[in-house]
Amino acid sequence: MIFGPTPLEEARGAILAHTVRLPGGRVIKKGSVLDEGALTALREAGRREVVAARLETGDVPEDEAADRVAEALRAPLVARSRASTGRVNLFAETAGLLVLDARRIDRINAVDESVTVATLPPYAVVEPREMIATIKIIPFAVPGTVLQVVEAVARSGAPALQVKPFRPLQVGLVFTELPGLKESIMEGAVEATRARIEALRGTLLPVERCRHEEPAVAEALNRLKRAGAELLLIAGASAVVDRRDVGPAAIVRAGGTVEHFGMPVDPGNLICTGRIGDIPAFVLPGCARSPKLNGFDWVLQRTFAGVPVTPRDIMAMGVGGLLKEIETRPLPREQAPKTPPPATAPRRPRKIAALVLAAGRSRRMAPLNKLLVTDPRGTPMIARVVDNVLASHARPVIVVTGHERERIEEALTGRPVLFAHAEDYAEGLSASLKAGLRALPPDAEGVLVCLGDMPLVTGAMIDRLLAAFDPEEGRAIVMPTFRGKQGNPMLWSREFVPEMMAITGDVGARHLAGTHADRVVEVEMASDAVLRDFDTTDALKAAAGLAAPAR
Template identity: 75%
Template sequence: MIFGPTPLDEARGAILAHTVRLPGRVLKKGTVLDQAAIAALQGAGMGSVIAARLESGEVPEDEAADRLANALMGPLLARSRASTGRVNLFADAAGLLVVNPVTINRLNALDESLTVATLTSHIPVSAKEMLATIKVIPFAVPGAVLEVAELLARTGPPALSLHPFRPLKVGLVLTELPGVKESVMEGAVEVTRDRVEALCGTLLPHERVRHETQAISDALNRLRRAGAQLLLVAGASAVVDRRDVGPAGIVRSGGAIDHFGMPVDPGNLICLGHIDEIPALVLPGCAKSPKLNGIDWILQRLFAGLRVTPADVMGMGVGGLLKEMEARPLPRDLPGTAAPGPAPRRGRKIAALVLAAGRSRRMAPLNKLLVQDDQGVPMVARVVDNALASRARPVVVVTGYEHERVEAALPGRSVIFAHAEDYAEGLSASLRAGLAALPKDLDGVVVCLGDMPLVAGPMIDRLLAAFDPEEGRAIVMPTFRGKQGNPMLWAMEFLPEMMTISGDVGARHLVGKHADRVAEVEMADDAVLRDFDTTDALKKAPGFEKVR
């Protein structure tokens, strides 16, 4: 291709490289100059233009894009007409797009004149959705290059293939254990139904049974007789081994376990098996959440009629970190530092409740909350300032003993005060007073203790970021080297139980009752373990060394 300034008397048939605006007429980039166009340019006083002239054997951009698009076409694929060297490919039906990266990469490496861009492989698409675009970069492609590209596109596995979703009948076995909330069970069914229907399937009436191998096996057999083409087991307790209760139920029904685990998070603890020719899966705990997780990738392939092998599953690691999980440990944290926390999930409203009503009997005659650090800042002010430095809002401060002095220690701070009249009854009285003062539209509350001034705002934010009741993280507690600490974050679903607590205790005993709803967040230092309720203890707190 000859490119550059071209005298108008040599420009007939050349391709205009840049748009030219003339009186009463616009010649757009890519216009093939005919005699009328040349005359208009000459009439405007121009003697030359920047243009491209094709040489022997070169194929114009639209023809080249058209030919490569035809070579890439397959069942259920549609295409646009060629324009400015571009052709777009579309889905003719809803299904799973499979891209052969080897072919696409070879096409793109062939010559800079040809490019093909696609969606990610194994992604669900809807009818009419664009799947790929072919773009010729210059105004022409060497004919020999185009012929090789057409051969590559037509040889071997398709570069692009669309596998339509099949209307499978799906059987769900839901196991239960004592103490599991009814709302959790119902939610698991609804979330599964939504997943199945989104893939054009139908969820059969589910089987709800004891979390026992024989009960699961019997339920699977009933669902097979009902016509299930895909079997799912959602356990009341997450599967932890291929010989666990759920997988054992599949084996007892005459099936086999093909693979346990996957390098996708959330979704690690999935178990893949089959009974005869029917896929049978034990779902990970995160399958109770509607958010994207590993089970979606498996279901999409099964509904598209693709066989899922252990090699397929273990090849999902690249891109398998679907979101940052704040419940993970902190391998990159430096000792003694607080890792900044990301924002809580979009739409979550989480308050901070600072309990500052106690009588400070172990530090008498001092009120520990009013003891000043080396900078003259009272302990309660440091705790409240840490809460205000987090993303929790509003911040509610519960006062009781010497409430006027405590409130006076917090001037100008944007907090809500709640007074616990019966503070002498102990910690539970403070907790009830604070909970009663919370706004009604909250999703959760992080309960901070007034004598833990080392818990910084970013630490609280890590708890907020981990909080996700839909995924089973409805109670979030910090840990340091495996030891559980404070503050703790509670979903509002636990408020009725928390309001019934009495005596000098908090809500921690509810953790054992709702163990399946708890997430632990490992912290970088021991601040979450350190409360200061004696003078000797306080002298060991950074900034309080001069306390007497």
């Protein structure tokens, strides 16, 4: 590939390296292939050359290269986005555990600087449609020989990226008792265990409570086996301190074997793993009584995903295994991810405010105010939209009122939102937008502009937009799409607020995305909710999704 200043006479078919804004408002985006029309516009603007990339024989364009790498890495239960600006994202199609061949990913990244693959940490817990990896081609083209080596490495052996779905296991729990142990402690431990199991799509069988004695525990294990338990857990009234202690000895007495005792994860050191026949059996560490993250979580997640947990696997958990809170390094483990933490502290979450535009006069549904029309559960449309936004990480949530201000505020009674009133709402959408922008907190790094008549956009969808936002990386405007069609809501970096404040008339800010095309990132969604607004009663009646409550 030839890169650098290129005379227009030699630029036909070249790839533009930087966005060019021409007089009259025309924008030629970075990455555009220069055709005769673009070259003519450049000449008329007085340009004589551009910075561009010209492909040589054997070069593969960035989107095609990203597409080929993605296909080489694809596996069952892994979906992908379309290639755009040399990037393809990979997503989990189901809830499960991300299993990586880390050495193979390293080998791919070591082939050439032009091809990169970034993933979540190994054994990350993922939800459906969660991004697990991104493939980015750095230059505008890759030599074909480099791409062939990358494809060969990616396809060698089992898939390098796999999502192991969680299995709906039936779990048996034996809780041992000693005189003087408070009932509240036992109840708390059972509920913490139940919550862990249900989060992984499992079911907890009726709990067996017995004396803290080897024979009694062994008998309880056998009763749970007969009840259909596919995983056996022992929560001791007293922490296990040796392979020959009550819990491990009961596993052996019930016909099983003890495979490993202890782990290099704190909290979680005193765990014991074994099995009775083909049923895994674990003696839980004392910290498992708490809902906070501990080493047992890592073992449990792999077990539910059908990933073997051998003694060597447990011994390899020490790097990143220090989870204990200490005075100089507090960690809110109630909210900690149930995956090994990164080697460095995560970046502070960005503060993104949300504007919900609810000032319009609803002329197409007059005399009704569409925002106050209720769904089959009696929830006004504006309340459903606000509930969905509140289910996301966007804060604060600012509702812009105008037409029937008092009724809108009454419909949102009790919800933790702020209100901004647009006195001039009759002038159109831009007036509502500017009223909301004036109410932004000074420390907001971005603003999510939500429409009050789009009740099918969920909090999870909004969080996907927030996760894509990174102005430093060029992702300063985030736009949802469905099958290539652009939708709402849109997320804007604060740097665009002055331009948004200059908009007039019954229009929003979407046209600014064309002016700043090189700062836009599109996020493909799994449903058309981001395209669906409701302006008529017929549209509302046809909206089957409104029958379900907002999450």
